[in-house]
Amino acid sequence: MHPPGADVVVVRHGEIGTKSEHVGTKMERRLRENLAAVLDDRGVDAEIEQRRFRLRLHTDDPEAATAAAADTFGVVSASPAVRAEPTLDAICEGLTDAAREGYDGGTFAVSARRAGVESAHPFSSTDIEREGGSAVWDAAESAGVDPEVDLDDPDTEFFVDCREDDALVFLEKRAGPGGLPLGTQDPVVALMSGGIDSPVAAWELMKRGAPVVPLYVDLGDYGGVDHRARAVSTTGTLARYAPDRDMRLRIAPAGDAVAAIADAVDVGRMLVLRRFMFRVAAAVAEEHGAVGVVTGEAVGQKSSQTTANLAVTSAAVDLPVHRPLLTVDKTDITARADEIGTFHESTIPAGCERLAPDYPETRGRLGAIEEREPDGLAERASAVVDRLEVADGGDGAAEDPAEGETA
Numbered sequence: 001m002h003p004p005g006a007d008v009v010v011v012r013h014g015e016i017g018t019k020s021e022h023v024g025t026k027m028e029r030r031l032r033e034n035l036a037a038v039l040d041d042r043g044v045d046a047e048i049e050q051r052r053f054r055l056r057l058h059t060d061d062p063e064a065a066t067a068a069a070a071d072t073f074g075v076v077s078a079s080p081a082v083r084a085e086p087t088l089d090a091i092c093e094g095l096t097d098a099a100r101e102g103y104d105g106g107t108f109a110v111s112a113r114r115a116g117v118e119s120a121h122p123f124s125s126t127d128i129e130r131e132g133g134s135a136v137w138d139a140a141e142s143a144g145v146d147p148e149v150d151l152d153d154p155d156t157e158f159f160v161d162c163r164e165d166d167a168l169v170f171l172e173k174r175a176g177p178g179g180l181p182l183g184t185q186d187p188v189v190a191l192m193s194g195g196i197d198s199p200v201a202a203w204e205l206m207k208r209g210a211p212v213v214p215l216y217v218d219l220g221d222y223g224g225v226d227h228r229a230r231a232v233s234t235t236g237t238l239a240r241y242a243p244d245r246d247m248r249l250r251i252a253p254a255g256d257a258v259a260a261i262a263d264a265v266d267v268g269r270m271l272v273l274r275r276f277m278f279r280v281a282a283a284v285a286e287e288h289g290a291v292g293v294v295t296g297e298a299v300g301q302k303s304s305q306t307t308a309n310l311a312v313t314s315a316a317v318d319l320p321v322h323r324p325l326l327t328v329d330k331t332d333i334t335a336r337a338d339e340i341g342t343f344h345e346s347t348i349p350a351g352c353e354r355l356a357p358d359y360p361e362t363r364g365r366l367g368a369i370e371e372r373e374p375d376g377l378a379e380r381a382s383a384v385v386d387r388l389e390v391a392d393g394g395d396g397a398a399e400d401p402a403e404g405e406t407a
């Protein structure tokens, strides 16, 4: 919701402010570039102005610019605003206009902040709140609305941010993802299964600044086209948060290796399969300069995700395996998937479920699993990566990596 005449969006970031000046400046630059890429991808015309601890977007489309900012990692909140001279009269006029459009009953409050040197304004933030509150009250009454003030939990909050050179009036602080700008960490490989959890896990790493190389391990006869298509489409959704990155899904054709594992291993089969997937991910990481692997695993969610089994699977590779959902309940993961746009209620049996033996191992021991592993899995993992395919866009089409790989 924006006040009438809004032509600027204030974009706030959070953790960057805790960094040293040198690091903070670099991160702010990265944030600006990332935001420019999201705006460009969505066809939103906006000029970005760098301010101290803030960005401002000057635009004719404040709603679309606010939505773009709220989808950019590192952004804590964004507010479409109207500018006024930094005087009490001009601010009250801005609030009057905002009240006419944005207040049609219920309770309200005016919250003001003043920044800059003390002497810059001959009034305090309390003066703005008191005078501005009267202006809103009068505007409401003259529009036939019965105004009521609630300073603690108002239905409508009018914000004023008064600086030395101008004042901003706005009606909302739309939450962004928070975190750090994408690209401020080295990349990781994201194991994408086509399920609900893995896109959320990948998004969490992206939120902390790490670009991801998305990877789907095609299980051949044990997998399903539905999962592959789903992995492609959720990756496409994630890519909208990072339009200037190569986020195409890499597809590892692992059917032969998985069939060999299914033939050779019964007890501990799922652990051997997971360890194989991690080896494939590690080989992809090496090709792409990635420094870790991220999965959607959570303690106890599947038999392969007990605390004992996570230790056994992690030991397959030297790279760290990041599990940002480790302690998150399924309902919360699902809610987050819904928020970020990757949720899809799926009733298709997962390939892994078809592979699972009747009595899955829940307390694997590393030595015993290593003994059961068929020979040559590391070589098979490398061979699979040599035949990696790259899916383009969200349509599930795969092509030869040699013809399109840019990362």
Ligand SMILES: Nc1ncnc2c1ncn2[C@@H]1O[C@H](COP(=O)(O)OP(=O)(O)OP(=O)(O)O)[C@@H](O)[C@H]1O
Residues within 6 Å of the ligand: 190, 191, 192, 193, 194, 195, 196, 197, 198, 199, 215, 216, 217, 218, 219, 277, 294, 295, 296, 297, 298, 301, 302, 304, 350, 352
């Ligand atoms: N075919 C696959 N290709 C790539 N990664 C996979 C595949 N299957 C599983 N994974 C990875 O292993 C994790 C655990 O998978 P699993 O199917 O056992 O559990 P899950 O908790 O239901 O996860 P999800 O909802 O992401 O499928 C996934 O989150 C994903 O990171």
